[in-house]
Amino acid sequence: EGNRQDAALLSVDGLPKFTITLDGKRLRTPAGQNFVVPSEELAFAVAAEWDAQTEFITPAQMPLMTLACTAIDQTAYDKETTIQNILKYLPNDTTSYLVDPDEDRVLARKQKEHWDKLRVWSAKILGDEPAVIIGAVLIGKGGKLPHSKEVYEGAERFVRSLDIWSLTALQCATVEAKSFLVGLGLTKQYLSAEKAIGAARVEEEFQIGIWGCVEGQHDYDRLNCNIQMRSASFLLSCTQAWKKNFE
Template identity: 30%
Template structure:
């Protein structure tokens, strides 16, 4: 069956232990991914969250309210088949990491970026062995190849499920360093979100909040929080 059934037809979602992980059944029938694979996840924590998402559906199934199910589907249907390509794409963010591109003015913004972003680059240099150099302006300047290789090793060491969650951490923040800091528990996802929006926050302080932009930002904030939860749930049991 497809896990995107138009209407709710089941009474109960139940977690089932399977070989190599856990799956979820709807009235005894296993949930399948859009590609018709068994939706099997590595931890009980993930399986329970998926079961809760399905039990929370009322009349019609709304994928927008099922972030754990969606990311698990992505891990199985997409990441598993193109792991190296996805890992390479995310590792490439290191060569144009948000934290490395600094404003040239005004002085207050330059100072804020230095105060808040430099510690993260120092952490990457010390703990990950990857020193990235900040540059002034927006013109791309290649980073040290050895540093990038070390960051790439970190990304390629992830599991397919971890990489599925890691994808949104990197893509939404625009920073490989921030994503690795979250997954390493150096900072919280909320801190990473604030650091990734330093420039936007500065603009809001100067010119006020744009309602439409604020709504879009809130959606991204929810998505990045969900991504961090998914990643950590791949490693933890309830």
């Protein structure tokens, strides 16, 4: 029983690709497509997720399977929707909204610790440093951050350069963090999964530090953030390593 999940090597367009067999049958995605990934490490990791299932299949316990299927079924067939879903977070990026230090010195210090270097670094990719707003009031720009034209164009140029695997991972991290910059940092390996989790949860962890952890809410959010960021990071490491080997 424990050996019924396995990874198998294929050749697609002359390149090595990997699939998974369940009880001798090739795994398919929810849309009915063949489950084929470019990384042996990713295939074995997904096979391990299947091996851990019991009588009832629990998709929530298979984050890598979910991400891979998203890339195959959705991103590959509607890349534009994925691109726009990522870019829509930039005009209101969480990391650009800063508390006034006079109002909350502790939170301001934590934001600076997790976000300042990320914004400065992002200028290398985007062509300019993203704008910031200090305090609660946002004026002008239709309720959006006053990023420069270079930032918006640089972000779109970067996102459009990605393959379906990196694009899917970027979307996962961006949505979880409500921040394009955090997703960018993880995708370019400027942020480790651990650092990305910290950057994504600055304000939440600050509030927990004050009011305590609400069981069934805050602990669930922590766990979900960990799962999403680490899964996205793993997908990136597997597929980017594969891409380097065949460029």
